[in-house]
Amino acid sequence: MKLKTKPILKASAKSKADPFRGVAKLIKAHQTFLVTTHVNPDGDGLGAESALFLALRKLGKKVHVVNHDPLPKRFGYLAFAPYYQTGDKLPAHDVCFVLDAGDFTRIREGVRREEFGILVNIDHHYSNNHYGDYNLVVPEAAATGEVVYRLIQSLKVKVDKGIAEGIYTSIVTDTGRFRYSNTTPHIFRLAAELEESGADICHISEHIFGDISREAMELNRLALATVQTFDGGSIGSMSLTQGDFLKSGASDDDTENLINVVRNLDTVKIAIFLKERPDGKVKLSLRSKNGVNVAEVAKRFKGGGHAYAAGAVMPGPLEKALQEVLRACQAALK
Numbered sequence: 001m002k003l004k005t006k007p008i009l010k011a012s013a014k015s016k017a018d019p020f021r022g023v024a025k026l027i028k029a030h031q032t033f034l035v036t037t038h039v040n041p042d043g044d045g046l047g048a049e050s051a052l053f054l055a056l057r058k059l060g061k062k063v064h065v066v067n068h069d070p071l072p073k074r075f076g077y078l079a080f081a082p083y084y085q086t087g088d089k090l091p092a093h094d095v096c097f098v099l100d101a102g103d104f105t106r107i108r109e110g111v112r113r114e115e116f117g118i119l120v121n122i123d124h125h126y127s128n129n130h131y132g133d134y135n136l137v138v139p140e141a142a143a144t145g146e147v148v149y150r151l152i153q154s155l156k157v158k159v160d161k162g163i164a165e166g167i168y169t170s171i172v173t174d175t176g177r178f179r180y181s182n183t184t185p186h187i188f189r190l191a192a193e194l195e196e197s198g199a200d201i202c203h204i205s206e207h208i209f210g211d212i213s214r215e216a217m218e219l220n221r222l223a224l225a226t227v228q229t230f231d232g233g234s235i236g237s238m239s240l241t242q243g244d245f246l247k248s249g250a251s252d253d254d255t256e257n258l259i260n261v262v263r264n265l266d267t268v269k270i271a272i273f274l275k276e277r278p279d280g281k282v283k284l285s286l287r288s289k290n291g292v293n294v295a296e297v298a299k300r301f302k303g304g305g306h307a308y309a310a311g312a313v314m315p316g317p318l319e320k321a322l323q324e325v326l327r328a329c330q331a332a333l334k
Contacts, residue, residue: 020154023120023134026095027059027155034093034116035065038106040252040283043075043173043208045100048122048145050080051166052097055157064091068108072253077207078169079162093117100124100144102304104131122147127295127304142182145170146190161198168199173208176260180308209257216254219244223258233267235329239274239318263287270294270329274321282314282321286329297328 027033035053037045049065056063066085075081088108090096096116101107102125113119121132124141138147145167152163159167171191175183178191195201212220222244229236238258245251255275262271269292273285284301286294286309293307301324303312314321 018154019134019136020151023136023151024154026118026120026134027056027061030061030094030118032062032092032094033064034090034096035063035099036067036096036107037099038101039068039108041067041069041072042100042256044143044145044170046071046075046078047166047169047171047173048099048143048148049166050078050169051145051152051163052099052122052148053080053083054160054162054166055152055155058157059155064093066090072256074207074211074253074256075169077203078166080166090115095120097122098132099148102128104129122151125305126307127299142184142187143170143174145174146187149190159194159197161200164194164197164199165204168194168201169204169208172201172204177205177209182306182308213250213254215248215250218248219250219254220258222248223255224261227262229265229268230326231330231333233265234269234333235272235326236262236265236268236270237272237274237322237326238262239276239322241276241318242278259285259287263289269333270297272322272325272329274318274325276316276318277313280316282316282318283311284314284321284325285309285311286325292332294329294332297325297332300328301325 033056035049037049053063053065065080065083066087068088070086071081071084095118097120099122102123105111119132120134122136122144124138124144124147126139128137130137136147141147149167168191171187175187223238223240226239259271259273262268269288269290271287275283277283286297288294288308295305295307295310298304298310298312301312301314303310305311
């Protein structure tokens with residue numbers, strides 16, 4: 001379906017030629033493809049993967065979708081789920097699409113460029129370092145799924161229910177259910193057109209934001225007990241240890257929306273969420289409002305992301321990591 005109001009999407013490119021058209025020609029010239037995204041995949045990366053996977057298959061291409069981590073249960077409705085593979089051993093392919101990864105190393109630790117064929121980098125992070133042979137990087141896009149949608153238009157593939165639900169998943173998650181500053185009139189029009197193409201938006205929202213297991217509920221309880229505020233309430237934090245995961249029986253996937261509990265506090269400008277990993281490192285997630293740029297905070301810890309949502313991986317222990325992040329956030333608010 002063609003957008004009624006065409007968005008202004010300008011992908012990065014070394015030449016003045018339309019980069020979307022260039023990638024469309026690349027697709028037509030090859031037969032075997034690999035689609036992947038970053039570790040701990042989220043709704044944007046997964047939704048974009050599903051949509052692109054389906055579009056390539058519609059063109060008669062052979063497509064593998066392989067990620068380092070398993071498919072989170074709440075995204076099991078995506079049409080590519082029966083074909084989803086987990087692992088680091090990659091099948092033979094001509095072209096690899098890396099989606100929603102600002103840096104090539106986000107695919108997994110120890111990843112090597114020679115494991116891949118022609119590399120197409122599709123993303124919307126300002127911090128993307130343009131590591132691909134082809135780069136469709138559109139910082140103005142609300143989600144990577146929006147960039148994939150533009151590519152699917154260039155391929156002249158008809159958007160069916162499966163493709164529409166993949167793109168809708170991308171935009172509904174990366175706009176925070178249409179609450180973040182990347183929610184534009186165009187995004188609302190796109191969401192409406194995806195629904196007209198068959199996306200069951202109520203079903204999708206129930207899966208992503210509604211369903212919760214008893215284990216996840218217990219993990220939520222443990223996380224809420226750790227909430228702290230600093231600097232007159234302008235900074236809020238939440239943390240989870242490996243012991244919390246073992247005690248609750250929940251998985252890392254069950255933490256996806258927890259940081260928004262802290263962000264929703266009325267006085268909070270920056271929300272910090274720290275999770276202890278099995279290897280002792282700490283996963284940092286940051287969210288902000290009122291124009292505070294947390295991507296700059298994440299950069300201090302070799303991370304990245306968006307102005308309003310960013311992250312990094314830090315050395316432990318947890319309490320030391322919190323103090324370091326707190327100091328960085330305090331500096332960002334000055």
